[in-house]
Amino acid sequence: MARRVAAGAAFQALLWLTGAPASGQQHAGHMMATDSMGAVWRMPPQPIPMPMMLPGLMGAVPGVTPYLPDAGHDPAMLPEAVFREVVEMADGDTLRLKAGFVRRTIGMRTFTMYGFNGQYPGPLIRVPQGAEIIVLFTNHIDLPTAVHWHGLRLENEFDGVPGVTQDPVEPGESFMYRVHFPDAGLYWYHPHHREDIQQDLGLYGNMLVDAPAADYYGPANGEDFLMLDDLLVDEGGLFPWGREAAIQTLMGRFGNQLLVNGEPRWEATVRRGEVRRLYLTNVANTRTFNLVLEGAELKLVGADVSKFERESFVSNIVLAPAQRYIVDARFDEPGTYALLNPIQAIDHFNGRFYPQTDTLGIVTVLDEPVAEDHGEAFSTLREHADVIEDIDRYRAEFGRPIDHELELTARVGDLPSDIVAVMAIDTLYFPPVEWTDAMPMMNYLSTSENLIWIMRDAHTGKENGDIDWRFTEGAVRKIRIHNQRRSFHPMQHPIHFHGQRFLILSRDGVPSDNLAWKDTVVIPVGSTFDILLEASNSGRWMAHCHIAEHLEAGMSMVFTVDPG
Amino acid sequence: MKPSAGAIGAAAVLAISLGSPVSGEARAADPSGIPAPEGAAPWVVATPRGDACLVTPEVVRLSGTQSAPGNRGSMTLTQPGSPFEITVDDSGFQTFDIEIQVDRLRRRGGAVYVAWAAKPELDEWMQLGTLGEENRLAARIAWNQFLVFVSEEASTDIERWQGPIVLTGLSPSGRLHTMAGHGPFEAMNCQLYF
Numbered sequence: 001m002a003r004r005v006a007a008g009a010a011f012q013a014l015l016w017l018t019g020a021p022a023s024g025q026q027h028a029g030h031m032m033a034t035d036s037m038g039a040v041w042r043m044p045p046q047p048i049p050m051p052m053m054l055p056g057l058m059g060a061v062p063g064v065t066p067y068l069p070d071a072g073h074d075p076a077m078l079p080e081a082v083f084r085e086v087v088e089m090a091d092g093d094t095l096r097l098k099a100g101f102v103r104r105t106i107g108m109r110t111f112t113m114y115g116f117n118g119q120y121p122g123p124l125i126r127v128p129q130g131a132e133i134i135v136l137f138t139n140h141i142d143l144p145t146a147v148h149w150h151g152l153r154l155e156n157e158f159d160g161v162p163g164v165t166q167d168p169v170e171p172g173e174s175f176m177y178r179v180h181f182p183d184a185g186l187y188w189y190h191p192h193h194r195e196d197i198q199q200d201l202g203l204y205g206n207m208l209v210d211a212p213a214a215d216y217y218g219p220a221n222g223e224d225f226l227m228l229d230d231l232l233v234d235e236g237g238l239f240p241w242g243r244e245a246a247i248q249t250l251m252g253r254f255g256n257q258l259l260v261n262g263e264p265r266w267e268a269t270v271r272r273g274e275v276r277r278l279y280l281t282n283v284a285n286t287r288t289f290n291l292v293l294e295g296a297e298l299k300l301v302g303a304d305v306s307k308f309e310r311e312s313f314v315s316n317i318v319l320a321p322a323q324r325y326i327v328d329a330r331f332d333e334p335g336t337y338a339l340l341n342p343i344q345a346i347d348h349f350n351g352r353f354y355p356q357t358d359t360l361g362i363v364t365v366l367d368e369p370v371a372e373d374h375g376e377a378f379s380t381l382r383e384h385a386d387v388i389e390d391i392d393r394y395r396a397e398f399g400r401p402i403d404h405e406l407e408l409t410a411r412v413g414d415l416p417s418d419i420v421a422v423m424a425i426d427t428l429y430f431p432p433v434e435w436t437d438a439m440p441m442m443n444y445l446s447t448s449e450n451l452i453w454i455m456r457d458a459h460t461g462k463e464n465g466d467i468d469w470r471f472t473e474g475a476v477r478k479i480r481i482h483n484q485r486r487s488f489h490p491m492q493h494p495i496h497f498h499g500q501r502f503l504i505l506s507r508d509g510v511p512s513d514n515l516a517w518k519d520t521v522v523i524p525v526g527s528t529f530d531i532l533l534e535a536s537n538s539g540r541w542m543a544h545c546h547i548a549e550h551l552e553a554g555m556s557m558v559f560t561v562d563p564g
Numbered sequence: 565m566k567p568s569a570g571a572i573g574a575a576a577v578l579a580i581s582l583g584s585p586v587s588g589e590a591r592a593a594d595p596s597g598i599p600a601p602e603g604a605a606p607w608v609v610a611t612p613r614g615d616a617c618l619v620t621p622e623v624v625r626l627s628g629t630q631s632a633p634g635n636r637g638s639m640t641l642t643q644p645g646s647p648f649e650i651t652v653d654d655s656g657f658q659t660f661d662i663e664i665q666v667d668r669l670r671r672r673g674g675a676v677y678v679a680w681a682a683k684p685e686l687d688e689w690m691q692l693g694t695l696g697e698e699n700r701l702a703a704r705i706a707w708n709q710f711l712v713f714v715s716e717e718a719s720t721d722i723e724r725w726q727g728p729i730v731l732t733g734l735s736p737s738g739r740l741h742t743m744a745g746h747g748p749f750e751a752m753n754c755q756l757y758f
């Protein structure tokens with residue numbers, strides 16, 4: 001009998017964890033956690049309606065103050081953000097970059113957000129390979145910040161990581177970055193200080209580094225830069241963030257409004273037969289995208305830090321946070337082509353998956369042939385001899401023993417015990433990837449103070465900031481990363497190594513057959529990846545999970561590359 | 565996954581019904597204690613692959629059915645190669661390479677053993693192939709949640725199973741139902757799989 005009662009309570013708790021009604025059962029008395037600027041905690045939006053919640057936890061709010069940017073001020077007084085400019089820069093040029101408040105209109109709604117130079121996304125910096133530019137950065141937002149130049153093998157002191165390479169740039173203060181671009185490809189910049197808030201509010205921009213060779217990529221008729229993001233909004237506007245500490249640290253903050261370049265819908269018009277080069281960057285806090293461009297042929301060309309050894313045709317593109325892909329798309333027939341994000345979401349209540357497809361954009365193909373038809377080149381899959389030759393220098397190391405081993409896991413602090421009890425038995429199945437927030441209430445109550453995400457050195461047992469790997473510049477090291485299935489609540493983790501590049505040698509023991517240099521590898525739940533890290537750039541660098549809330553909840557380490 | 569207190573009874577029953585592991589191609593006594601149907605061959609026992617119980621969530625048990633209670637096997641799921649670290653199709657379904665290994669099967673003379681996968685709603689199914697002499701079969705599937713089962717047939721030239729089901733199992737995500745009020749596989753005894 002006792003077991004039956006306990007099971008009933010656990011079942012109710014599960015229902016509560018998986019979701020709660022947006023209205024009708026809220027106790028206003030519990031909902032008064034308000035910050036001085038007027039931000040108020042309320043129930044997070046639910047992806048699917050759920051029937052009940054656990055009575056003892058009704059009205060519970062995160063144990064931190066809600067934060068909204070410049071809350072209480074009239075967004076009408078702020079400048080409306082403008083679409084990003086392309087800033088073409090040469091070696092030695094200087095860019096002034098300002099993080100500040102902007103007014104954003106998304107759909108029909110107006111929000112107070114952040115922007116670099118009043119733009120959304122931030123300016124697209126385009127430079128020739130090998131260039132070095134100066135960025136004079138000024139902080140005009142209300143939080144300390146810094147700018148990280150993601151994927152670049154630049155000088156360590158300009159990597160923009162407060163606590164590791166610099167002090168945070170306080171509001172009103174400035175910092176000079178010298179930014180070097182040694183590798184051709186697609187990169188991005190974003191804050192590395194409370195990026196769960198700052199990046200989410202619009203502080204991100206692309207960088208494109210052009211190789212000297214005109215035929216570095218195959219021919220294309222045009223280019224599009226797509227920064228993929230999401231934003232969490234409800235009837236009250238932007239859903240608050242945690243002021244003293246991040247909230248939603250369990251799953252990361254999933255938005256319910258998907259965005260391409262800060263807009264709900266990307267639109268493009270092309271001619272029949274056109275080949276468009278798509279530069280894709282995932283800038284979301286936690287969401288992994290599965291992109292499909294309905295009806296168009298897609299050719300995968302490049303990843304984070306290099307092209308692939310060989311081009312390949314793909315039907316969909318899976319991008320975890322911080323990852324980039326360069327994809328050529330060809331439009332053969334006139335009509336409209338939707339850019340979709342089809343995923344299989346989990347319904348914990350019914351124990352099943354359900355399909356969810358968001359439309360991110362529309363490409364209109366005119367019935368007017370393109371002037372220069374690259375169809376033949378498009379249908380030919382190129383082999384990239386430059387990439388293969390570069391990687392050839394490392395192949396002898398592919399079989400080396402594992403030098404370091406990381407386990408990815410989590411530990412619970414003082415989460416409400418009812419939740420911990422239920423979560424403790426929720427270990428029967430975890431999907432390899434969480435595509436949506438299947439447990440919004442549970443996620444809402446988790447903060448970086450009651451949940452710790454862990455990178456553990458399997459050889460020493462050291463965790464996160466206690467890990468002290470040292471390499472000598474020029475060293476090549478094999479690192480095994482295993483995402484533990486048996487943890488409190490496992491989830492995929494996009495692991496980013498700063499200032500270096502690596503190859504994904506294998507996953508779950510199966511060797512990769514088409515390599516590209518990367519800076520971020522996403523490890524699905526239960527999987528084991530072996531990567532070959534080239535420690536090519538001296539300094540003290542961070543490695544971390546690029547789910548912004550997991551980073552805030554501890555999932556980072558520092559490694560040192562000593563000059564060779 | 566260690567069985568919880570409530571599962572111990574079921575696990576114990578399972579252990580008894582399976583008997584102790586037997587290695588090598590051998591003819592064993594009927595481990596279930598149930599008399600063989602008329603005309604049935606003795607049990608064929610293949611080399612077990614490690615723990616017959618769930619080893620990791622990528623290896624799931626295939627169990628006998630009421631009409632074939634002693635049969636058993638396993639299904640191993642791996643991610644096929646992909647340029648991306650996550651292998652899903654253009655509908656977002658996880659893609660798996662599955663390998664079925666039947667460790668113990670009572671073969672009936674002249675019968676073929678056809679493996680199937682079906683979605684939980686049973687509105688879609690596919691033939692995975694026929695068990696070979698080694699009692700093995702490999703296939704690729706792009707569904708997140710599915711039943712796998714083997715039917716005993718007179719011919720492989722069938723669009724749907726016709727003979728008795730002799731082995732069944734669930735995709736790893738079948739375990740979702742134990743936390744969610746028995747959804748898609750409510751007729752199944754979930755404890756059988758852990």
Ligand SMILES: [Cu+2]
Binds near residue numbers: 453492493545547551
């Ligand atoms: Cu993570």
